[in-house]
Amino acid sequence: MNKITSVCVYCASSTQIDRAYTDAARELGTLLGEKDIRVVNGAGRMGLMAAVSDAALAQGGRVTGVIPRFMVEQGWHHTGLTELIEVDDMHQRKQLMARLSDAVIALPGGCGTLEELLEIITWKQLGLYLNPIVILNTKGYYDPLIAMFGRALDEKFMRPQHAAIWQVAHTPQEAVELIHTLSRWDSNIRKFAAL
Numbered sequence: 001m002n003k004i005t006s007v008c009v010y011c012a013s014s015t016q017i018d019r020a021y022t023d024a025a026r027e028l029g030t031l032l033g034e035k036d037i038r039v040v041n042g043a044g045r046m047g048l049m050a051a052v053s054d055a056a057l058a059q060g061g062r063v064t065g066v067i068p069r070f071m072v073e074q075g076w077h078h079t080g081l082t083e084l085i086e087v088d089d090m091h092q093r094k095q096l097m098a099r100l101s102d103a104v105i106a107l108p109g110g111c112g113t114l115e116e117l118l119e120i121i122t123w124k125q126l127g128l129y130l131n132p133i134v135i136l137n138t139k140g141y142y143d144p145l146i147a148m149f150g151r152a153l154d155e156k157f158m159r160p161q162h163a164a165i166w167q168v169a170h171t172p173q174e175a176v177e178l179i180h181t182l183s184r185w186d187s188n189i190r191k192f193a194a195l
Contacts (some may be wrong), residue, residue, distance in 0.1 A: 028055070163187070
């Protein structure tokens with residue numbers, strides 16, 4: 001069992017999405033709060049980001065939000081988090097969120113969420129991030145991306161070993177179980193980075 005004290009959660013800030021996604025986000029936040037696992041996210045005040053944060057906080061959990069200064073100036077930040085860390089830009093945001101986390105769970109989202117997920121997968125492939133990465137595939141949202149990963153493996157853009165970089169969960173409960181049971185990545189994987 002991994003000792004997990006904090007989880008980086010990538011997810012959407014959109015408010016126009018199906019309620020099933022919001023329900024799953026709230027369930028995840030509730031589970032993390034109950035287990036006293038700190039949520040690390042992008043500090044957004046709307047959408048799935050707010051749903052995860054508010055649910056964790058309602059259970060007495062802790063939420064650390066990391067957000068670029070320009071977003072705070074726009075008023076896009078959640079004002080009720082345990083901790084709000086302002087950074088200069090998006091690159092610093094992603095680096096700090098990864099550094100503060102013992103695992104990553106990616107919920108459905110748009111371009112920003114997809115970009116964060118693909119970057120952390122790349123970092124893990126390069127041995128720069130060694131912790132569990134779980135894709136929470138609510139309503140099969142990530143099915144096309146998972147199929148694309150399969151094609152990348154089949155056509156040898158990635159090695160077979162790289163298929164173990166991420167795991168897929170279908171429920172928040174399964175996602176939380178996976179972050180505790182998946183092995184940490186071996187940094188020796190770097191020798192497989194080049195095909």
